[in-house]
Structure formats: structure tokens, C-alpha cells
Amino acid sequence: MSPQAELEDQIDTWRGYVQRRQAISLADVDELEDHLRGQVADLAATGLDDGEAFLIAITRLGNLDAVSREFAREHSERLWKQLALVPADPDSGAGHAWHELAVVLALAVGAGAALKAGGTWIHGSAAFARNAGLLVMPFVAAYFVWRRRVSTRVIVALLIAFAALATVLNVYPYASGGSTGTLAALHAPVIGWLVVGVAYVAGRWRSDARRMDFARFTGELAIYFALLAMGGGVLVGLTSGVLSMIGTDVQPVMQDWVLPFAVPGALVVAAWLVEAKKNVVENIAPVLTKIFTPLTIVMLLTVLAALATAGGLSNVNRDLLIVMDAVLILVECLLLYAISARDPLTRVGLFDALQLVLVVAALAVDAVMLTAMVTRIAEFGTSPNKLAALGLNLLLLVHLVGTAWATIWFLRGKRPFASLEHWQTRYLPAYGAWAAIVVVAFGPIFGFA
Amino acid sequence: MYGGHVRIDKDLVAASATPLVLGILSEGDLYGYAILKRVAELSGGRMEWTDGMLYPLLHRLERLGYVSSSWGTSDAGRRRKHYCLTAAGRELLSERQEQWTVVADALRQVWQTAQRPILADGMA
Numbered sequence: 275m276s277p278q279a280e281l282e283d284q285i286d287t288w289r290g291y292v293q294r295r296q297a298i299s300l301a302d303v304d305e306l307e308d309h310l311r312g313q314v315a316d317l318a319a320t321g322l323d324d325g326e327a328f329l330i331a332i333t334r335l336g337n338l339d340a341v342s343r344e345f346a347r348e349h350s351e352r353l354w355k356q357l358a359l360v361p362a363d364p365d366s367g368a369g370h371a372w373h374e375l376a377v378v379l380a381l382a383v384g385a386g387a388a389l390k391a392g393g394t395w396i397h398g399s400a401a402f403a404r405n406a407g408l409l410v411m412p413f414v415a416a417y418f419v420w421r422r423r424v425s426t427r428v429i430v431a432l433l434i435a436f437a438a439l440a441t442v443l444n445v446y447p448y449a450s451g452g453s454t455g456t457l458a459a460l461h462a463p464v465i466g467w468l469v470v471g472v473a474y475v476a477g478r479w480r481s482d483a484r485r486m487d488f489a490r491f492t493g494e495l496a497i498y499f500a501l502l503a504m505g506g507g508v509l510v511g512l513t514s515g516v517l518s519m520i521g522t523d524v525q526p527v528m529q530d531w532v533l534p535f536a537v538p539g540a541l542v543v544a545a546w547l548v549e550a551k552k553n554v555v556e557n558i559a560p561v562l563t564k565i566f567t568p569l570t571i572v573m574l575l576t577v578l579a580a581l582a583t584a585g586g587l588s589n590v591n592r593d594l595l596i597v598m599d600a601v602l603i604l605v606e607c608l609l610l611y612a613i614s615a616r617d618p619l620t621r622v623g624l625f626d627a628l629q630l631v632l633v634v635a636a637l638a639v640d641a642v643m644l645t646a647m648v649t650r651i652a653e654f655g656t657s658p659n660k661l662a663a664l665g666l667n668l669l670l671l672v673h674l675v676g677t678a679w680a681t682i683w684f685l686r687g688k689r690p691f692a693s694l695e696h697w698q699t700r701y702l703p704a705y706g707a708w709a710a711i712v713v714v715a716f717g718p719i720f721g722f723a
Numbered sequence: 724m725y726g727g728h729v730r731i732d733k734d735l736v737a738a739s740a741t742p743l744v745l746g747i748l749s750e751g752d753l754y755g756y757a758i759l760k761r762v763a764e765l766s767g768g769r770m771e772w773t774d775g776m777l778y779p780l781l782h783r784l785e786r787l788g789y790v791s792s793s794w795g796t797s798d799a800g801r802r803r804k805h806y807c808l809t810a811a812g813r814e815l816l817s818e819r820q821e822q823w824t825v826v827a828d829a830l831r832q833v834w835q836t837a838q839r840p841i842l843a844d845g846m847a
Binding site for chain 2: 304344345348349
């Protein structure tokens, strides 16, 4: 290696080392490097070789810890990770970022326009509810198609999937007020979202790692969407407050124009935010799982105790069963995000055991619910709603049993954490399959009642 | 920078760094390494600075509006950040100059009356 190349090599190593300091920005590293090179050149001119000159220059620059502390004192804001959506520095690819922002805004407006048009032209609120997700989700998928430069083959597959879903939802002659129509409206978004997932993973849906990425994305999206919704809610509330005091009634405008554009727009923008922040800002969903796992265990145990003391299971009414389904889905999400964030290489810890407690508690609740459902079906006969709920609970039961099984093996050190991860990601399509059965088959089976 | 015979106390370095940097910049725009070279020149190599500490100081002066900076290129074609004294910086410099003149005056007088080498332990 020539002395020159050796020096470049040393400077590169040093740069990498300095860049890891959060308080020292890239521009500062450039500035320090310029200093270092100036010093090395001057020292070399006095007769030292490059290696010696580099060592002396580094020493004079000072202890990196002390220097970076000094930088931190001056730039304390840098210790907070900043999400720069559009880089302020003009020569670091800002053009591309502005281009992306334009695409995102266009898609957000497009999603809003589609929903607004749907609201105007689709007759009946039930039909609109069935189609609402389908009007918005293709725009989220389109963002990933653009961002990931998805192949034409995958684009065609996505279009076919959305078209097929739209056809089923609109061609089936659902009876008005019937439960199969409502069930289809509830289950269609699950299918739609998995189709968005195919766009997110750029068609590589067989990969476990990509599936987990999509699960992480969904969790972060939910949180960012909630944040946007809260901020938007405050804005809308204040605006209508001010305007109503002046005597203008903004309610119709809010309902007819602001919400139909704001809600789908926020979804697209949230997708973009999550995508942009991926490497920069820590995921928040896993942090929340750490807080809520113990709390959810307490909640599940309370519910179990209440169910046990309430007497006969046949008294359990329908609304309670629906709420409990929501609870179990929440538990599944907690598990999924806790698992998605865990470093597979860290050793078994307390939290892993806590997770097993959560799974077992959820299993107990699910068992109680299944008993109640079977009792109800035996007593009152079957209905589309009951069958859909039964299917979902069986699905959750299998998921939980599998998770408990894999967690126990992992806790005993017999299997790697990856087997627990794989169980989660491989099971996800089952929910899509069940949703497809409910949407496609329940109508014809129950005469669209 | 270059270790001379007199080691200057850390606090004194910290106190004099700002007026020194501002004074050097008042002679013309410079980049970081050149500022340090000038410090070495002026003190005959006897003022020992930790080179890396100059930059947080420059950034602080920039944030407070006493200097402004711009990116240019060095002779070798690399990115180089130049600093330039602002009007506020000039004002601060003249203020500091007055203060230091008073201090230096007082010190000179006390050195004279106190008849230079007072080494109680007789280590002369």
C-alpha cells in the first residue's frame, strides 16, 4: 500500500469513528477532517512520514470524548434525533426528497378525492362502508409501487387483487341491513391491507423478514396516523370554535369536505412518514408493548375473574363477545410488536417470561369465549355473525397456542428466537384467508342476508 | 498548541480564546486550522490548545451571531469552512479589548511593584 493510500485509509477509519458521535454532525466531521489534513500536511513538510504526522495530528485534535462533549454542549439539540424529511443541505439529494413529497401529496389528494367521489356516487351508507377501504388503500399501495419501483408483474397482480375485491363487494346482492354485508365491510379491509403489504414488500411476500417489516410498518403507521389524527382534531376543533363564535356554521363543510380528504390523506402521509423515519427514529410500537404487556396481563386476569364470578356462560351477551374479540386482537398485536422488536440474539429475559404469561392469560380468555360461543350456537343455532366470530376465535386460539408453544421452547433454550418469529410471520396470511372466506363465501352461503 | 516552556493554565486559555479568535478573524476571514496556526504564531508556540475544542467555540460564536461561516473549497478541492467576523463580533471584540487592556494594565503595575522574582522557598 502506498503511503498516500495508507493515510487515506487512516482518515477513513477516523471519520467512521467520529461519525458515530451523535453530537458531531457530518459537516463538523468534514471541518475536522480539513483541519486534520492541514495539520498532517504541515507536519509532513517538516520531514515526518505520513503515519507519524497523522498520529501527532490526531493527538493534538484532543480526546474524542472530551471534544464530542464540547460539541454536545454547544449542539444539545443533536442528541435528539431529528427527522429531516427534506434535507436542508441543498447538495445532499434534496431534489429527490422534494420529488417524493410531491408524489406523496398527489397520492394523498388522490385518496381524498376517491373517497369523496365514492361518498357522492355510491348509494347507501352500507355500500359506501364496504367500499371505503378499497377507495383509499390503492393509493397507499401506489406509493410503495412508486417508492420500491415494483415490477410490472406485481403491479398487475395488485390491480387484479383490488379489482376482484371490488367486484365481490359490489356485485353481490347484499340485503340491506343484513349481517353478511356488514361482515364483508369488516373483513374486506384486512384483505385490502394484505394487498398493500404485497406492494410494501415489492412482491417478495414469501420472505419472513419482509413480512415482519410489513408488520412493523403497520404498527408504526397506526401510531403516526393516530398522532396526525389528534393534531388534525385539535386544528379542526379550534377552527370550528373560532368560526362558530363569528357565527359561521362549519359543520357541513367539515363533514362533507374536510374529513373525507383529511382522513385518507393522513393515512398516505403517515405511510410516507414511517417510511422516511425508518432508520432515523426509534420505533415506538415496541416501546409501547413493553409498557402495555404487564398492564394487559392485569386486565386479562381481571376480565377472567369477572367472567368466572358472573355465573353461567350462556348469559354472556353478544356485545361482550365482540369487545372480547377486540381485546384478543389487541393482545395478538402486542405480541407481534414485542416479537418484531426483540433482538433475536439477546438472551432469555424476564420480559420473555412475561410474554408467556400474557399468552397463557389470553388463551384462558379465548377458551372461555369459545365455550360461550359454542353454547350460544348450540342454544340459538348458527348465524353469519356467530360463525364469523367463531372462526376468528379459532384462528386466534391456534395463533396463541402456537405462540405459547414456541415461547416455551425458546425459554427452555431448546429453540432459537427465530422459530417464534417465523411462527408469527407464517401465520399472518391465515387471517387474510379467513377474511377472504368471510367476504367471498358468507354471502352466497347465507343468501346475502 | 506547541508545548513551550510556559504552560498556560486551562482557565486562562478558555478566557482568552474568544477575544483571541475574534481578534484573529478581524485581520481577515480564515478557516479553523489557519486560525490555530495564527494562534501558534502569535504566542510563539507557547499557547497550548486542544485543537478539537476550537470548533465548538467557533460554532458557539456563530450561533451568538459574532461570526458567520460559509463553505468553500481548499486548494486540494476539499470542502472547507471559512469564518468571518460580523458587525456584532467587531463590537464584542472592542468591548473585550477594553476589558483586557484594563486587566493587563493592572497586572503590569502589580508586577512592577511586587519586584519580580519572589520565590519564598529560595528555589531561584
